[in-house]
Amino acid sequence: MDAAEFFQYVIAGLKSGSIYALVALGFTMVYGATGIINFAQGEFFMLGGVLAVWFHGLGLPLPVAGIAAVAATALIGIAFERVALRRQRSASPLVLVIITIGGSMVMKSLARHLFGPDELSLPEFTPGPSVDVAGVAVERQALWVWGLTIVAVLLLAWLYRRTKLGRAMRACSISHDAARLMGIDTARVAMVSFGIAAALGALAGFAVTPLTQTSWDAGAAIGVKGFAAAILGGLGNPVATVIGGLVLGLLESLSVAFVSSTYKDVISLVVLLVVLFVRPQGLFGTAQRGKV
Amino acid sequence: MSSVKRIRLFITPYLGLIAAALAVAAVPLVTPDRYVLKVLVYVGVNVIVIAGLALLFGHAGQISMGHAAFVGIGAYTSAYLVKTLDAPWLVGVLAATVLAAAGGLVLALPALRLRGHYLAMATLGFSEIMYVVFREARAITGGNDGLGGIPYPEVAGLKIDTPVGVYLLVWGVALLTLLLVLNILRSRPGRAMRALQATENGALACGIDTVGLKIRTFALSAALAGLAGALYAHGVGFISPSTFGLDQSVIYMAIVVVGGAGSLAGPTLAAVVLTLLPYADALVPGLSKDTIAVMQDWEADIYGLAMIAVVIFAPAGIGGLLKRIRLRGAGEVRS
Numbered sequence: 001m002d003a004a005e006f007f008q009y010v011i012a013g014l015k016s017g018s019i020y021a022l023v024a025l026g027f028t029m030v031y032g033a034t035g036i037i038n039f040a041q042g043e044f045f046m047l048g049g050v051l052a053v054w055f056h057g058l059g060l061p062l063p064v065a066g067i068a069a070v071a072a073t074a075l076i077g078i079a080f081e082r083v084a085l086r087r088q089r090s091a092s093p094l095v096l097v098i099i100t101i102g103g104s105m106v107m108k109s110l111a112r113h114l115f116g117p118d119e120l121s122l123p124e125f126t127p128g129p130s131v132d133v134a135g136v137a138v139e140r141q142a143l144w145v146w147g148l149t150i151v152a153v154l155l156l157a158w159l160y161r162r163t164k165l166g167r168a169m170r171a172c173s174i175s176h177d178a179a180r181l182m183g184i185d186t187a188r189v190a191m192v193s194f195g196i197a198a199a200l201g202a203l204a205g206f207a208v209t210p211l212t213q214t215s216w217d218a219g220a221a222i223g224v225k226g227f228a229a230a231i232l233g234g235l236g237n238p239v240a241t242v243i244g245g246l247v248l249g250l251l252e253s254l255s256v257a258f259v260s261s262t263y264k265d266v267i268s269l270v271v272l273l274v275v276l277f278v279r280p281q282g283l284f285g286t287a288q289r290g291k292v
Numbered sequence: 293m294s295s296v297k298r299i300r301l302f303i304t305p306y307l308g309l310i311a312a313a314l315a316v317a318a319v320p321l322v323t324p325d326r327y328v329l330k331v332l333v334y335v336g337v338n339v340i341v342i343a344g345l346a347l348l349f350g351h352a353g354q355i356s357m358g359h360a361a362f363v364g365i366g367a368y369t370s371a372y373l374v375k376t377l378d379a380p381w382l383v384g385v386l387a388a389t390v391l392a393a394a395g396g397l398v399l400a401l402p403a404l405r406l407r408g409h410y411l412a413m414a415t416l417g418f419s420e421i422m423y424v425v426f427r428e429a430r431a432i433t434g435g436n437d438g439l440g441g442i443p444y445p446e447v448a449g450l451k452i453d454t455p456v457g458v459y460l461l462v463w464g465v466a467l468l469t470l471l472l473v474l475n476i477l478r479s480r481p482g483r484a485m486r487a488l489q490a491t492e493n494g495a496l497a498c499g500i501d502t503v504g505l506k507i508r509t510f511a512l513s514a515a516l517a518g519l520a521g522a523l524y525a526h527g528v529g530f531i532s533p534s535t536f537g538l539d540q541s542v543i544y545m546a547i548v549v550v551g552g553a554g555s556l557a558g559p560t561l562a563a564v565v566l567t568l569l570p571y572a573d574a575l576v577p578g579l580s581k582d583t584i585a586v587m588q589d590w591e592a593d594i595y596g597l598a599m600i601a602v603v604i605f606a607p608a609g610i611g612g613l614l615k616r617i618r619l620r621g622a623g624e625v626r627s
Contacts, residue, residue: 037409084600095603097355097409098549101542102603105596113589220538224420227413266424269417276414277402 007136009257010250015142015211017249018149020268021242022204023226024233025156026197028241031230032173033186033193034089036096040080040104041201042223043111047073048202049214050111053120062125070202076107077198081191089190104219112216121213122206145207152203153242156196160238169193173236201226221265228272234282244282305478308557309470316463320456329455330528331571336462337524338563342547343466343473344516346559349548350611351477351485352509355412358399358419359544362392362514364426364536366521371442371531372432381446385522392518393511400510419541426533438532445526458527465523469516473556481505489554539592546595550602555611562610566595 023045030038048069055065084099125144130137160166171179172189180186204222205214225248233244252267275282303310319332341363348354369391370384379387403414426433433439444453445461452461476482487495488502495502525531547566551559570588573579602609 037413039412084604088604091603093409094353094355095607097412098545098603099600101357101412101545102596102599105542105546105592105599109590109592109596113593221420224413224417228417231413262428263424266421269421272417273414273421276410276417280410 004135006257007134009253011136011138011142012256013250013253014246015139015145015249016252017229017246018145019204019208019222019245020225020229020248021245022149022152022200023222024229024241024245025153025238026200027227027230028236028238029169029193029197029200032236033169034085034172034190035093035176036085036100037093037227038194038197039097039100039223040107040219041197041226042219042221043104043107044073044077044198044201044219045205045222045226046111046214046216046219047076047107047198048205049122049209049218050115050120050205050216051202052206052209053122053214054115056122062123066206069206070199073202074195074199078191078195080107080198081194085194086187086190089187104223108216108219115216117216119213119215120209122209124210139211141207141210145211148203148207152200153238156200156238159196165189165192224272225268228268228275231280231282232271232275234284237282237284240282240284243284247283305474306471309467309474312470312560313467316460316467320459324456325574326455328574329459331568331574333459333462333527334524334571335564335567336459336466337520337527338544338547338567339466339560340469340520340523341517341544342551342559342563343469343556344513345544345548346551346556347473347476347485348509348513349545350551350553350555350559351482351489352506353485353489353553354506354510355545356415356510356513357412357538357541357545358415358422359513359517360536360538360540361419361422362396362517363521363524363540364422364531364533365395366392366518367525367531367536368426368433368439368521369518370522371439371525374526375439375442376432381443381526385445385519385526388522389515389519392521393515395518396511396514397507399514400507416538416541419538423533423537426536433533436533438530439525440530442525442529442531444529445523462523462527465519469519470556470560477556481508485509486554543595546599549599550609552602552609552611552613553607555609555614557614558609558611561614569594 023041026041026044027038030036030041051069051072052065055068056062058065060068080103084103085096088095088099124141126140128140130139131143132138158166160170168179168184168189169192171182171184172186176186179189205218208214226245229245229248230241231244232248233240233242235241248268248271251271252264255267256264320329323329341359345356345359348356366388370381370388373379373387374381374384399415399418403411427436429435444451445458446452452458477485484495484500484505487498487500488505492502521536524535543566547562548559550566551562568575570584570591572587573581573584606612608615
């Protein structure tokens with residue numbers, strides 16, 4: 001394999017890696033603010049794609065359809081938190097996991113009723129031939145995926161570091177109870193976190209639909225990969241999460257290059273299991289000891 | 293204690309099981325209909341899976357999002373051994389059970405050190421890996437097209453190839469499984485599980501080996517899933533990967549949740565009712581095809597909403613309801 005071919009695989013890996021990073025950030029945000037692993041995170045990705053297709057089908061221009069889909073998904077995320085999870089905050093993790101699993105079943109199934117069982121697609125944002133970057137052909141849509149990922153990550157960093165809400169979120173992720181004693185409205189933080197997590201997932205779903213198409217059942221697979229990315233980097237740490245997503249994308253792409261494409265989807269699952277078993281705090285996390 | 297009282301004490305916990313056995317025996321006398329019996333075979337298979345999962349979730353407090361994968365391991369193992377390698381049926385079923393248990397053990401050893409949601413994700417990952425394997429290992433599994441022509445069960449030269457025979461075999465095993473689980477619950481490991489569920493640290497302080505207990509429970513419930521899978525493969529004759537995917541694992545969890553934690557009768561009843569739901573036309577003659585189609589179409593929504601509603605509003609599920617009725621019958625609850 002020559003260098004150009006190798007870089008082609010790297011580009012492909014970074015492309016899917018960005019998508020994983022966005023979905024993974026959703027996991028990390030919700031986990032940080034509430035301690036919940038949201039099994040419905042993959043469905044937000046799916047909703048972003050299918051809603052954008054639907055809005056576009058109504059005659060809205062593509063950018064408007066995209067923004068509407070992301071906003072609608074964020075509202076769905078907020079509604080899900082308020083209706084199903086808010087009053088269960090003190091319940092056991094088991095109960096919370098079951099609620100998000102049930103929620104994911106309902107969202108997925110409703111999407112099938114509303115938008116049909118078929119594969120859906122969007123036109124590319126800026127149609128045209130691939131762009132030549134140092135001898136490597138890069139699809140224009142891939143540039144969009146990266147651009148949107150970078151914008152989302154920067155916005156998130158600004159939110160976390162520079163705003164009162166972001167500080168409240170960070171406080172919640174350190175200690176929920178202490179944050180509450182300091183007068184932080186933890187219920188609002190939880191709600192907003194769900195909204196942002198849903199928006200991030202939806203953005204990923206919207207950006208990637210022109211490349212891969214989407215359908216009502218696209219959520220579960222991307223959900224597992226996003227979680228694998230989050231846990232690889234270290235759940236709860238946004239920077240590590242993004243790196244985890246990119247590393248996972250590269251691992252997958254290079255495994256296609258050097259091993260075979262048949263078991264491509266197994267890579268992320270094996271990564272997930274190995275990290276969970278060997279180093280559950282992630283690559284960049286520090287081990288936490290359980291307290292009695 | 294008088295001997296009558298002693299006999300009553302001995303029999304009381306098994307009353308439900310005895311009633312179930314009588315009902316099972318009565319069905320073929322009432323209706324010899326092939327379709328009804330086939331649907332009831334599905335129900336029996338699910339009852340076996342759910343009995344194991346009820347032990348794991350409802351008593352040991354562990355989630356598995358991968359039980360359909362264990363059912364698949366059992367189904368493919370036995371089908372491959374008996375169909376392709378001409379092994380005797382009993383050997384196939386035994387190997388299926390053992391291999392599923394081994395798979396459960398391999399997964400449980402590291403995973404059960406994790407708590408709550410991590411375990412859920414680990415089992416989910418396992419389920420997805422096995423789904424890919426079922427699809428891609430074509431030499432053994434037949435890939436997406438599935439594996440057909442799996443021989444009927446055969447014990448000591450006696451071929452069980454009639455609908456009634458298969459039905460009785462599956463339900464015989466299901467009743468034995470329920471008896472096994474019931475006895476486990478009424479003995480030392482069952483009490484340890486209850487302690488574990490109440491408080492893990494408390495159980496540890498009492499000298500209960502909580503990790504060992506969880507691992508053994510997980511392996512046992514995986515073994516039961518494998519056994520159910522083998523019975524399904526030989527009873528139905530055809531298997532394909534889609535039967536053993538993540539969706540099915542989630543449905544199993546939904547059934548156990550709706551059935552109620554801390555109960556065996558609840559999840560068993562839930563397994564019967566919820567499995568019958570999409571085949572209601574087999575039991576209720578007047579039901580139109582359209583009604584059934586709508587019900588099948590909305591099955592996932594019903595499961596999802598039922599799951600959420602039960603954990604929020606009635607965490608004890610159907611099991612809790614049964615208990616209330618029993619206590620009221622005994623005059624212990626007045627309202």
